[in-house]
Amino acid sequence: MNRELIIDSSLSEVNIALLEDKNLVELHKEQINNKFTVGDVFLAKVKKIMPGLNAAFVDVGYEKDAFLHYLDLGPQIRTFNKYVKLGVLGKADLTSHETIKREKDIEKSGKINQVLVSGQQILVQIAKEPISTKGPRISTEISFPGRFLVLLPFSNKISISQKIKSKDERNRLKRLITSILPNNYGIIIRTVAENKKVAELDTDLRDLTGKWEGIIKKLSHLNPPQKVLSELDRTSQILRDILNESFNTIHVNDPTLFEETKAYIGTIAPDKKDIVKRYKGKLSIFDQYGIDKQMRSSFGKTVTIKSGVYLVIEHTEALHVIDINSGHRVNKENTQEENALLVNMEAATEVARQLRLRDMGGIIVIDFIDLHDAKNRRALHQRLIEEMSKDRAKHTILPPSKFGLVQITRQRVRPEMIVPVLEKCPTCNGTGEIKTSMILIDDIENNLNYLIHDQNEKKLTLVVHPYISAFLTKGFKSIQMRWFFKYRSWIKIESIKDYQLMEFHFFNKNGDIIKR
Numbered sequence: 001m002n003r004e005l006i007i008d009s010s011l012s013e014v015n016i017a018l019l020e021d022k023n024l025v026e027l028h029k030e031q032i033n034n035k036f037t038v039g040d041v042f043l044a045k046v047k048k049i050m051p052g053l054n055a056a057f058v059d060v061g062y063e064k065d066a067f068l069h070y071l072d073l074g075p076q077i078r079t080f081n082k083y084v085k086l087g088v089l090g091k092a093d094l095t096s097h098e099t100i101k102r103e104k105d106i107e108k109s110g111k112i113n114q115v116l117v118s119g120q121q122i123l124v125q126i127a128k129e130p131i132s133t134k135g136p137r138i139s140t141e142i143s144f145p146g147r148f149l150v151l152l153p154f155s156n157k158i159s160i161s162q163k164i165k166s167k168d169e170r171n172r173l174k175r176l177i178t179s180i181l182p183n184n185y186g187i188i189i190r191t192v193a194e195n196k197k198v199a200e201l202d203t204d205l206r207d208l209t210g211k212w213e214g215i216i217k218k219l220s221h222l223n224p225p226q227k228v229l230s231e232l233d234r235t236s237q238i239l240r241d242i243l244n245e246s247f248n249t250i251h252v253n254d255p256t257l258f259e260e261t262k263a264y265i266g267t268i269a270p271d272k273k274d275i276v277k278r279y280k281g282k283l284s285i286f287d288q289y290g291i292d293k294q295m296r297s298s299f300g301k302t303v304t305i306k307s308g309v310y311l312v313i314e315h316t317e318a319l320h321v322i323d324i325n326s327g328h329r330v331n332k333e334n335t336q337e338e339n340a341l342l343v344n345m346e347a348a349t350e351v352a353r354q355l356r357l358r359d360m361g362g363i364i365v366i367d368f369i370d371l372h373d374a375k376n377r378r379a380l381h382q383r384l385i386e387e388m389s390k391d392r393a394k395h396t397i398l399p400p401s402k403f404g405l406v407q408i409t410r411q412r413v414r415p416e417m418i419v420p421v422l423e424k425c426p427t428c429n430g431t432g433e434i435k436t437s438m439i440l441i442d443d444i445e446n447n448l449n450y451l452i453h454d455q456n457e458k459k460l461t462l463v464v465h466p467y468i469s470a471f472l473t474k475g476f477k478s479i480q481m482r483w484f485f486k487y488r489s490w491i492k493i494e495s496i497k498d499y500q501l502m503e504f505h506f507f508n509k510n511g512d513i514i515k516r
Helices: 077-088 167-180 197-217 234-242 256-268 272-275 289-297 336-357 374-388 437-454 466-473 477-489
Strands: 003-009 013-020 024-031 040-048 054-061 068-069 120-130 137-139 150-152 159-160 185-189 225-228 249-250 276-278 302-305 311-315 322-325 361-367 395-397 404-412 463-465 492-495 502-509 513-515
Touching: 024 289, 024 336, 054 336, 068 120, 068 463, 077 120, 150 159, 150 197, 159 167, 167 185, 167 197, 197 225, 225 361, 234 256, 249 256, 249 272, 256 272, 256 276, 272 276, 311 336, 322 336, 374 395, 374 404, 437 477, 437 502, 463 466, 466 477, 466 492
Parallel strands: 003 249, 068 137, 159 185, 249 276, 322 361, 463 492
Antiparallel strands: 003 013, 013 024, 040 054, 040 120, 040 225, 054 068, 120 137, 150 185, 302 311, 311 322, 361 404, 395 404, 463 502, 502 513
16 A cells, blocks of 8 residues: 655644545644643642542643543552652652552542542643543553553553464564563553564663653652643654555655654654655645645535445534435446445445544444345445554444444544535625625615715726626616716726625725725
8 A cells, every 4th residue: 555644834733644545544733832632741730529420620731620530540540649749759769660569459440539639749641632612631541652662650461452463473572572571561562563673672662661750750840730741743643653664755845844754754764764755846735745635525514436426424412424325326237235235335435534534533323325135234344344444543333233324433532623615605704695786786876975975086996796897887878877977977887707796896096995
């Protein structure tokens, strides 16, 4: 598969497009100076304990308090809090992370007021960015993602990416990590660690443990709420998480970001440093690579596939609904069931793309065309699983129901990507109504009265739409002629086809606009 990353940097934001075989599959927008990004670590203060919710509201510096549920504390929260307290008091040097005595795991059915108290300083990580009227969702189960590994302080598990299929390779990686992993740490081995040597894994591990210990040492100099560690910018996150052998090119239009990207690639994958290219064309970079065109066709309520099949996507507060329609895609040689299967299979690929592209999360219900054969329903379910396997977000796909509905749950940690594809009508201003021609002429005459009698303007020129110009000038007894006798002044009328139907402007003898 041919993969390209197109990065468009402006003063206020960075737009990142991921193309697979020239098709837009992911779009990310990163606001410059975003203060609450997933992965950011804060020294925060507990504001309020809510026993009824078994949760706490925590001040991280956002306008709305962050939400921390008991289940997001982690089993070793007491050990975690003890180590953080040592850091806050400036006593982190008295004991190391590897030698600190672990407390007993908290019970899964416990209460949050048994662990936290109002006013307590805690270390938290943003798990979900602020969305709509909600503040951030946070967790004390802090993790530090690296190139090959994800470090989990005060955990004892070693997990391996399910995408590494080889049993021998899984055993090798687990054996290597076990030999180099310090005490009191857990590890998640990422997919890109496959076939990597122990030296590369050890370097990544040392960097991550150094990052965690560095955080604890500087806590004594901070006053909550305050950010302790910033996650990588979105560009670097994507490069870290998905950069692999299938990447062909990374195009960047900003010279500073180009140098930063090239330097970062040089640290995580030196052999691929040359795939970073600086774009210097006159067209915008998204226009040059056809991304704007794909965005306009992919983000509306109705999304049409080349064959004529189309999707209707509706968003509600509770869930997202996608309706599949065959359009004019019908093969007369096939049965209705065969046609329905072909349409559904094609639509399944587009549904998976849309979920990634829009970053839709929560509950998604898809109304496929009814399939009566159980074998065909299984084939459709398998196609969805295969297409969604490219999606890095956690998701669950249920088999089609008897009504032809497929339910998907997909993790959402950031606001859904919305690209406006509709514009407000400049003539009616979105109301769906415009002035009648009679009112328009009255409006023009009122302006004429004011300009000639009150402003004493001479040699006026009225510029209007061609239709209105024809209406004003047609015949010997035209409105233009009536104005001449009424005002004792000839009003010159010009037409411009780019004007809206009800748009008009007055110009003086110098060509300056004087009245709209």
